[in-house]
Amino acid sequence: MRKFAILVIALLFTVLVGIAFVSKSLSPISAQEGTFKPHSLLTASVADVQKAALDYTQSRFRVLAPPKILLTRSITKEELPKLGLSEIGFGGKVPPLALVVLEGKFEIQIPGMMRPEQAKYLFYVIDLNTGAPTLIEGSRNGTDYEQLLAYAKTFKALPGDQPIDPSAKDFQPGPKKFAVPPPTPAWSPPEEPK
Numbered sequence: 001m002r003k004f005a006i007l008v009i010a011l012l013f014t015v016l017v018g019i020a021f022v023s024k025s026l027s028p029i030s031a032q033e034g035t036f037k038p039h040s041l042l043t044a045s046v047a048d049v050q051k052a053a054l055d056y057t058q059s060r061f062r063v064l065a066p067p068k069i070l071l072t073r074s075i076t077k078e079e080l081p082k083l084g085l086s087e088i089g090f091g092g093k094v095p096p097l098a099l100v101v102l103e104g105k106f107e108i109q110i111p112g113m114m115r116p117e118q119a120k121y122l123f124y125v126i127d128l129n130t131g132a133p134t135l136i137e138g139s140r141n142g143t144d145y146e147q148l149l150a151y152a153k154t155f156k157a158l159p160g161d162q163p164i165d166p167s168a169k170d171f172q173p174g175p176k177k178f179a180v181p182p183p184t185p186a187w188s189p190p191e192e193p194k
Helices: 002-017 020-025 046-060 143-154
Strands: 062-075 097-108 117-127 132-139
Touching (some): 046 062, 046 097, 046 117, 062 117, 062 143, 097 132, 097 143, 132 143
Antiparallel strands (some): 062 097, 097 117, 117 132
């Protein structure tokens, strides 16, 4: 999964640098061209950030089932590893960031992959200065992100018209679970230890 995340980060770097021919080659079959237009989200509402994430998803990946937004909140660079996400390095000042977690059925393809991969979950870390993801991770069934998904279910969501709060408190993960349930065709919540 880490290899997949590293490949996605490399893809985003290439796109953000602005190499036009690479961004054209990344468009998977049936992706809608032109629905995502990056723009500053510094003063955006929660709903605006969610719309940007959905627009990005529609324009970059093939969406096979309508996505559901599980979590939208501000996040710090230091929280990423605590949530089970990859670390991001910034050359200068760290921009304000937002985390968006989507559940659905997605077909994603990145350079070097022979065929598209399916994912049930997409995790975006969005740079609010540029309004574009700086990190994208995906998961087929969520087992690699069990703790983050459990947190998403308990997070008290901000109303859609509220601004993304730049003073979010650090995520405090609970005890780490070592037993991973076997994958099932339909997702079900993990069993609580007795």
